[in-house]
Amino acid sequence: MNDLWQPGRDEALTRIEPLAVRVRPASLDEVVGQQHLLARGKLLRRMVDADAISSLILHGPPGTGKTTLAEVIAKSTNRRFVRENAASVGVKRIREIIDDAERVLGQNGKRTILFLDEIHRFSKSQQDVLLRDVERGLITLIGATTENPLFAVNSALISRSTLFRLESLSEEETKEVIRRAITHRRGYTDLTIQIEDEALDVWALKSEGDARRALTALEVAVRSSVGDQDQGDLQITKQLAEDSIQQKIASYGADGHYDAISAMIKSIRGSDPDAAMYWIARMLDAGEDPRFIARRLAILASEDVGNADPRAVVIAQSCWDLVERIGMPEARITIAQCATYLACAPKSNAAYVAIDAALDDVRKDRVLPVPVYLRDKNTSPIAQSGSDGSAQRVSEHEGEKYEYSHNAADQLSGQDYLGVPKRYYEPKDIGAERVLRQYLDLARARKRAGE
Numbered sequence: 001m002n003d004l005w006q007p008g009r010d011e012a013l014t015r016i017e018p019l020a021v022r023v024r025p026a027s028l029d030e031v032v033g034q035q036h037l038l039a040r041g042k043l044l045r046r047m048v049d050a051d052a053i054s055s056l057i058l059h060g061p062p063g064t065g066k067t068t069l070a071e072v073i074a075k076s077t078n079r080r081f082v083r084e085n086a087a088s089v090g091v092k093r094i095r096e097i098i099d100d101a102e103r104v105l106g107q108n109g110k111r112t113i114l115f116l117d118e119i120h121r122f123s124k125s126q127q128d129v130l131l132r133d134v135e136r137g138l139i140t141l142i143g144a145t146t147e148n149p150l151f152a153v154n155s156a157l158i159s160r161s162t163l164f165r166l167e168s169l170s171e172e173e174t175k176e177v178i179r180r181a182i183t184h185r186r187g188y189t190d191l192t193i194q195i196e197d198e199a200l201d202v203w204a205l206k207s208e209g210d211a212r213r214a215l216t217a218l219e220v221a222v223r224s225s226v227g228d229q230d231q232g233d234l235q236i237t238k239q240l241a242e243d244s245i246q247q248k249i250a251s252y253g254a255d256g257h258y259d260a261i262s263a264m265i266k267s268i269r270g271s272d273p274d275a276a277m278y279w280i281a282r283m284l285d286a287g288e289d290p291r292f293i294a295r296r297l298a299i300l301a302s303e304d305v306g307n308a309d310p311r312a313v314v315i316a317q318s319c320w321d322l323v324e325r326i327g328m329p330e331a332r333i334t335i336a337q338c339a340t341y342l343a344c345a346p347k348s349n350a351a352y353v354a355i356d357a358a359l360d361d362v363r364k365d366r367v368l369p370v371p372v373y374l375r376d377k378n379t380s381p382i383a384q385s386g387s388d389g390s391a392q393r394v395s396e397h398e399g400e401k402y403e404y405s406h407n408a409a410d411q412l413s414g415q416d417y418l419g420v421p422k423r424y425y426e427p428k429d430i431g432a433e434r435v436l437r438q439y440l441d442l443a444r445a446r447k448r449a450g451e
Contacts, residue, residue: 018215018216018219019187019219020215020216022184022186022187023186023215024071025072026072026075027072028045028072028076030072030180031065031069031072032065032169032173032176032177032211033065033167033169033173033211034064034069036167043164044164048077053077053079053113054140054161055134055141055162056141056143056161056162056163056164057119057142057143057149057153057157057158057162057163057164058070058144058145058164058166059145059163059164060146060165060166060168061146061166061167061168061208061209062210062212062213063168063169063210063211063212063213063214064167064168064169064209064210064211065166066117066166067083067144069166070113070115070142071115073113073142074115077113078110079110079111079112079113079140080101080104080111080112081115082097082100082101082112082114082115083117084114084115084116084117085116085117085121086116086119086120086126087118087121089116090126091125091126091129094126094129094130095129097139098129098130098133098138100112101114101138102138105138111137111139111140112138112139113139113140113141114139114140114141115142116143116144117144118144118145119153120145120147120149120153122157127154127156131156131157134160141157143157148258149163167209168208169209169210171201171204171205172204173209174203174207174211174214175200175204177211177214177215178200178204178215181215182218191233191234192233192234193233193234193236194233194234194235195236196235196237196238199236199238199240199241200241201238202242202245203218203241207245213245217241217245218244220244221236221240221241221243222234222236224244256286260279260286260288261279261292261293261296263279264276264279264280264293264339268300268304268342268343269304271343271344271347272343273339273340273343273344276339276343277336277339277340280332280339284332290323290327290331290332290335293323293335294316294320294323294324294335295320297319297320297338297339297342298317298319298320300316301315301316301342302351302352303349303352304342305342305346305348306347306348306349306350306351306352307348307431307432307433307436308345308346308347308428308432309346309432312341312342312345315338316342318338319334319335319338322334323335345431346431346433348427348431350425350428350433351425353424353426354425354426355424357424358424368419368420369419373401402415403415410442413446414446416447
């Protein structure tokens with residue numbers, strides 16, 4: 001039975017749609033940005049052009065066009081499009097979608113794309129109902145998430161999907177989105193809008209690559225200036241643009257958490273305190289736990305500075321303790337002091353490389369026995385000798401004895417403490433490790449002389 005009131009309801013809903021919805025692209029060629037996926041010859045573009053779309057997961061920051069791209073894919077491949085939110089769709093609704101997809105396929109041969117927003121919230125029970133029909137091709141699943149799918153999305157969905165990351169728009173791409181919106185047939189057709197270049201700059205900067213945020217700002221500027229008439233002329237100035245978007249919001253989702261800390265670590269490792277300060281400021285401004293930053297600095301002090309500056313790990317430990325004690329906002333100063341010191345310190349990963357190489361040998365090769373003369377005197381039969389009772393301990397095996405290093409003139413006995421010729425630690429010729437290297441060269445020379 002036909003619903004006589006449905007056309008009126010549809011028209012009313014269309015009138016209140018936000019600008020970002022009204023001006024969505026209708027084809028791949030209209031999509032701004034994401035050329036690493038949509039340029040000619042790129043994988044996603046080839047899949048759409050060949051109508052070879054399988055299940056996809058689109059992930060990336062907000063406002064990068066995940067929903068838009070899913071709709072465009074459906075139009076480009078002439079498939080029926082059903083949109084749901086994974087957090088709210090129930091098993092009953094999933095079964096209805098499957099039944100409808102089968103009916104439509106039987107009637108006109110048209111396949112169905114199910115778009116699930118926030119797919120990281122898709123439960124196992126929901127997934128169990130859907131996956132069989134996804135695998136047999138009845139439904140093509142496209143998921144969207146701002147989270148990193150490798151961490152947040154169920155592994156069964158990951159294994160059945162192709163992952164594509166969407167990137168935030170550049171400032172120029174954001175400006176292009178705004179320019180297209182003011183001339184779009186569903187934008188403001190009866191209103192002549194002029195936007196100052198400085199106003200475009202404000203929106204491009206403060207939207208942080210989020211096209212939806214930029215278009216919302218444009219809509220606020222228009223509506224607050226001319227109301228609902230959409231007629232006449234409008235000049236959008238820098239001040240009007242600033243008023244319409246207010247405070248810049250830092251983009252910092254789950255990926256931002258890992259990416260920003262990675263950038264900080266690599267900046268310090270590369271001895272760039274200025275870059276390190278920026279990434280730390282980015283994290284703190286986004287509300288990152290300062291204790292997490294301090295913990296990473298402590299790890300970095302041993303991993304990347306090491307014995308090139310042994311004070312680094314002490315400074316990092318003190319930083320961590322102080323951050324725990326004083327909290328924000330004062331902790332930012334302590335973090336900055338530690339990070340700049342680590343960035344300017346000489347770098348060596350020799351200790352890090354040494355322990356990993358030794359662990360690799362322990363795990364892969366036969367475990368070496370402790371030489372008898374190095375064993376604890378309470379666990380092996382050893383005869384004591386020497387005036388102080390500890391200077392020499394003679395084993396019962398071939399007259400081997402432990403040489404007490406403090407009795408040597410330069411505290412280097414030349415003793416073999418492993419039993420096989422192996423080197424793990426190779427100090428670098430930099431910072432304090434230069435001195436360690438000189439001492440170690442002498443110790444190793446003494447050992448070779450005693451062999």
